[in-house]
Amino acid sequence: NWTMDKFVDQEIERIRALVGPKGQVIGAVSGGVDSTVAAKLMQEAIGDRFHAVLVDNGLLRLDEAKIVKETLGKQLGVNLTVIDASERFLAKLKGVVDDPERKRKIIGNLFIEIFQEKARELADAAKGSAKEGEIEWLLQGTLYPDVIESISFKGPSATIKTHHNVGGLLEGMHLKLIEPLRELFKDEVRELGTTLGIPDELVWRHPFPGPGLGIRVLGEVTPEQLRILRHADSIFIEEIRKAGLYRKISQALVGLLPVRAVGVMGDKRVHDQVVALRAVVTTDFMTATAFEFEPSFLRTVSSRIVNEVDGVCRVFQDITSKPPGTIEFE
Numbered sequence: 001n002w003t004m005d006k007f008v009d010q011e012i013e014r015i016r017a018l019v020g021p022k023g024q025v026i027g028a029v030s031g032g033v034d035s036t037v038a039a040k041l042m043q044e045a046i047g048d049r050f051h052a053v054l055v056d057n058g059l060l061r062l063d064e065a066k067i068v069k070e071t072l073g074k075q076l077g078v079n080l081t082v083i084d085a086s087e088r089f090l091a092k093l094k095g096v097v098d099d100p101e102r103k104r105k106i107i108g109n110l111f112i113e114i115f116q117e118k119a120r121e122l123a124d125a126a127k128g129s130a131k132e133g134e135i136e137w138l139l140q141g142t143l144y145p146d147v148i149e150s151i152s153f154k155g156p157s158a159t160i161k162t163h164h165n166v167g168g169l170l171e172g173m174h175l176k177l178i179e180p181l182r183e184l185f186k187d188e189v190r191e192l193g194t195t196l197g198i199p200d201e202l203v204w205r206h207p208f209p210g211p212g213l214g215i216r217v218l219g220e221v222t223p224e225q226l227r228i229l230r231h232a233d234s235i236f237i238e239e240i241r242k243a244g245l246y247r248k249i250s251q252a253l254v255g256l257l258p259v260r261a262v263g264v265m266g267d268k269r270v271h272d273q274v275v276a277l278r279a280v281v282t283t284d285f286m287t288a289t290a291f292e293f294e295p296s297f298l299r300t301v302s303s304r305i306v307n308e309v310d311g312v313c314r315v316f317q318d319i320t321s322k323p324p325g326t327i328e329f330e
């Protein structure tokens with residue numbers, strides 16, 4: 001009979017046999033559940049011959065790169081390199097105002113470019129040292145539903161949204177793909193994470209999209225807009241955790257709307273920005289409904305955001321279902 005402990009042992013053996021005694025593996029991590037579990041599994045199997053790379057695209061949440069460094073690198077012992085590429089991303093996003101799909105493409109393509117640069121650099125370094133093997137493998141945290149989706153997405157729906165979880169990273173690199181999670185569903189990945197000693201907070205983390213806050217700032221992405229959104233988001237999530245609601249909600253996020261409204265702060269009239277809170281409940285993220293908060297919770301969040309976040313004078317709540325809405329704002 002199948003148990004998670006047996007699965008872990010088998011996978012570790014399988015990875016070792018596949019990669020060989022000297023082979024090296026590279027993989028991108030995001031701080032999300034899937035890439036973290038895949039990375040920890042690799043670390044258990046081949047130690048520092050697995051190279052994890054976090055590309056900080058400048059679109060992460062408050063302190064996120066730091067937290068990933070701490071948990072994945074220090075706590076879980078994964079061989080991690082963090083690349084701060086914020087400026088490159090922000091430079092490319094400058095002036096992109098009204099085209100969400102273009103934002104996604106810019107962010108996705110630059111991510112691949114930067115990841116490949118790093119992969120080549122690590123590969124060259126590995127070649128130079130006599131005792132190590134070459135980087136031949138690319139780790140991807142693909143799950144079973146992604147496998148299905150990537151097959152069915154070959155149809156007309158392929159243009160609905162450009163996901164970069166499957167494929168894409170391999171061009172010109174001659175790396176072989178290693179996908180230890182490709183037979184698992186999300187709940188099994190969480191169980192695997194717990195078995196591997198990954199902290200609960202990470203195992204139960206809400207999903208966060210690759211394009212990050214870039215698709216939650218409606219309109220042009222600037223450092224100032226990101227500052228506002230990061231701060232508002234951290235307050236919303238902090239209050240959700242404090243109220244014990246985090247695990248009841250599938251995904252919670254804040255959007256920064258491209259409009260201004262009038263408000264009174266102290267004895268002054270202001271003309272400031274507007275944020276929208278969104279929290280949804282879903283099992284498969286294909287359909288979703290808005291989570292129903294207590295009015296007092298919403299009042300607390302609203303007054304904290306307006307009082308603490310410079311530049312925001314109104315808080316709205318998005319109660320749209322998916323469909324017709326999407327979970328993200330862009």
Ligand code: XMP
Nearest residue numbers: 162163164207208209210211285326327328
């Ligand atoms: P939507 O907005 O399409 O989101 O209802 C469904 C789920 O997918 C996530 N999402 C993405 N994840 N790259 C990702 O890695 C993306 O481009 C992307 N777009 C949406 C979203 O956060 C939600 O969990």
